[in-house]
Amino acid sequence: MEPVEIISDGLRLRDWVPEDVDALNREASHPSVQRWSALPTDPAATADFALREAPAKRAAGTALHLGVFGAASGALLGAVALHNITPSRGYAEVGFWVAAGARGERVAERAARVLLGWAFTELGLGLAGWRAMVGNHASRITALRLGFTMEGTGRAQRLRPDGERPDRWAGSLLPSALTRPGLLDTPEIALAARRARVFGGPRPVLTGPGGVRLRAAEERDLPAIVATCRDPETLRWTTVPENYTLADAAGFSLGYQPAQWTAGTAAMFVIADPDDAYAGNMDLRLSRPGDPLFADVGYSAAPGARGRGYTTAALRTICAWGFETLDLERIEWLAHVGNDASRRVAEKAGFVAEGVRRAGLPHRGERRDVWAAGLVPDDLRAVAAQGNAS
Incomplete structure (x- = not known):
């Protein structure tokens, strides 16, 4: 040439x-x-x-x-x-x-x-x-x-x-x-x-009601993550591996989660309480091929942080961020039928129940029925308006 x-x-x-x-x-x-x-x-x-x-x-x-x-x-x-x-x-x-x-x-x-x-x-x-x-x-x-x-x-x-x-x-x-x-x-x-x-930039720190924060996981969080993933209620409703180890926590929280952010496929955060201690996980996943305006959420709460409103505050915060920053138009929540704690969190955040999907998700070798709910921007605004009026 x-x-x-x-x-x-x-x-x-x-x-x-x-x-x-x-x-x-x-x-x-x-x-x-x-x-x-x-x-x-x-x-x-x-x-x-x-x-x-x-x-x-x-x-x-x-x-x-x-x-x-x-x-x-x-x-x-x-x-x-x-x-x-x-x-x-x-x-x-x-x-x-x-x-x-x-x-x-x-x-x-x-x-x-x-x-x-x-x-x-x-x-x-x-x-x-x-x-x-x-x-x-x-x-x-x-x-x-x-x-x-x-x-x-x-x-x-x-x-x-x-x-x-x-x-x-x-x-x-x-x-x-x-x-x-x-x-x-x-x-x-x-x-x-x-x-x-x-x-293309670092994961932000998102601040929610009551001093709750969403941030990237840090090495100091790993023992609490392990304890949460070994908790019987976490094992009952999620697919985390049994006998969860520090190596599992490090690989997922310090390896997989940053890689998902880098690829632009998910925004995964630690829920931190007002003292910046680990209180759970909150994931927003851009998971539907061909539909960039759709996402789904998943979350878990540390045993000692349950019942304090942290997960609800974090869920509202990440959904608002998804609508405003990522231009999402719909966010979906799925949970196994019977997971009442997860359902209460979703409904308090504004998700609207849409029914039961038969055999909707695999779980430890079998398929289980799941509840399904959806959130659109108007739902979140309605929840905010109710809160301001009360």
Whole structure:
């Protein structure tokens, strides 16, 4: 493949030259770029990549690495690439990153659109792929804006230099689906972008009535979590493993829960009492494929915290946050028939009973009937109005 230079949409895409190395090393070493990439940070390694490795891969026709510069200013704005170019399949994968000072200008979207349009025409590609580490919401939104269809999550296949083996989101794009410049976000993409700003940051601390707080679990909570999960009432109504251990608690609370937040699939919190002691768990799960405005809740209370109103306050708080911050339109509660304590909490929070689902949930080797209830924003407002009137 011959050297490539493309000027379009206010950008200049071109091969790296020796004069770019210092700026490339500086921008590629920024923490916001390193978080999601395996780019070298050593100046010598950066020079080797830009001036030897990238041209060699272009010449071999296996990859194309281009710097992205302002067409007028000449300033380095980022980089865009085609990886795994496979002419026999008419396939390649696109990748991109943006310099810290160029964020907010949709540089990655503009550069990738220019390169993909060129590749579909000049290389005859019939399909483009996109992959990004789970949690890289900015890259995911860029891919959606380009017209990529999300295809799911792939298990990690290779180690990063830091020893991690992260799973990756994957998407694909047909030439006919590549979007035009300047299109406004669809409602679905606008919703995804708002949520990306939420899940792209740390879990917040949510404050509820009576000094109740929802926060991320901490190591100091683990003994109380174990005690709660070993409690007979918890075992009776939930699917927590029997003989729950500190390792189970650490794996779930300090591993699984943060991973769900990073992926944007659930918001899981510890319920903390007014003294910031563990009082239970509260989960809001975005769990229905194809319905991003739906979520369901699950919760448990520490034995010593039951009957004090903490769980009800926490449930109202997380539901209000879900409606306001995640734009949810319906939240669902399910519990095994007979779990009166859970039902009282849900009804006090405003959930409206909707009936019994026969064999609705599996539980320790059998399927059990479950109560079902739903909450919409008007229900929560009605509960708040009643509280203000009393």
